[in-house]
Amino acid sequence: MSARYQVTGATAVEISASIESGIRTAALPPGAALPPVRALAAELAVSPATVSRAYQELRQRGLVATAGRHGTRVRPRPPVAARRSALRPPPAPGLRDLSAGEPDPSLLPPFGPHLAALAADAGASIGYSGGGVLPELAEAARARLAADGVPAGELTLTGGALDGIERLLGAHLRPGDAVAVEDPGWANLLDLIAALGLRPIGVPVDDEGPLTAGVSAALSAGARALILTSRAQNPTGAAISAARAAALRELLTGWPELLLIEDDHAAELARVPLHPLAGATRSWAFLRSASKPFGPDLRLAVLVGDETTVARVAGRTRVGAGWVSTVLQRLLLALWRDPAVAEQVDRAAESYERRRTALLAALAERGIEARGRSGINVWLPVPDETSAVTALRDAGWSVAPGALYRIAAEPGLRITISPLADTDVTPLADALARAVRPPHPGGFTA
């Protein structure tokens, strides 16, 4: 609990409003602990049940999370508009930031030339009646997906993969429903699930994807949707193998009502083949984001799926945001059509692969097993996240604590390799080795 922020209120509504205001103004930043229920109740002279109700309301809206002995804390990305800088404080000056999970900006294709070409050939303005998915973009997207074995289905566009996931979950599930997700899994997805009032059920992941037994257990426990990452799983780098895809497909034949969502965010950057599950259930959706290969600021993902599922997403978009701007659609199409951009994306993929495998090899030389089959992150199991993060900070590196990504998985660190230079690999591996195996405290010798 921030020593500076005084929660006030005499009713559950007032107390939750006071905490929400603290979150909004960043007096209670992400990760801040709220006081224990009884302590706050005594301080405010209300009953513990009143404080419990306030905390429960904030939990149901995804602002806070309660984790056993760790108490109740502000979620990493609570769904109230805190100042952007408060959402993810920058690492202390002088630290190399390997915590962000961002693509290397120098490896993203520049938009300038394509924007200039679009400006020169802008055509007539599009009004409300003309908005929607551009047929030429849909055709190009279908061809690209078909080349990767994704079955032809209906197609729409969303403002990124996470927007697509939100629309899918919103259209199929109700607050309180359970969703099976990878554990460890993408922190932003866990925050979205909390904000929608849904319950995550964790599924363990190995390098070949979510474990079939884990998926089976989650479905038996009542999950109504399953969200899988095809490749470059965040944070472990797992990629669904042919064998795992076959096993999962077989399992899913027994769960025809399940909403199956596949997130292929690595898309053109992935250097491992795609093994889609698309079509394994009646309700399915396959999302391919433009963020990683072409740039997060495009805010665009292609969503294909069965007719009903896509119609729900497209119909809901139509009554709200309307459509994804055709300006962005034309920009993405221009990027797809430019062979120089394709070469640039290939070079980026190669560069990520080289840096990731170099770090994994340097760790292996030091007797440390880490994970990172694909993508821009390496996952390093550690006995204690706090001491490992602190040791690395003292050595000049900022990495992400695994707690952001875990439900019941073992502790670990997520290390984003996209900011690494080749010359960083040895000093980073040395620092990681020291952080994972801290020296015995003074006075104890073997």
Ligand SMILES: Cc1ncc(COP(=O)(O)O)c(C=O)c1O
């Ligand atoms: C697992 C996963 N899915 C999707 C994305 C990209 O999402 P969006 O398309 O919303 O930018 C990311 C980005 O980090 C990710 O890690």
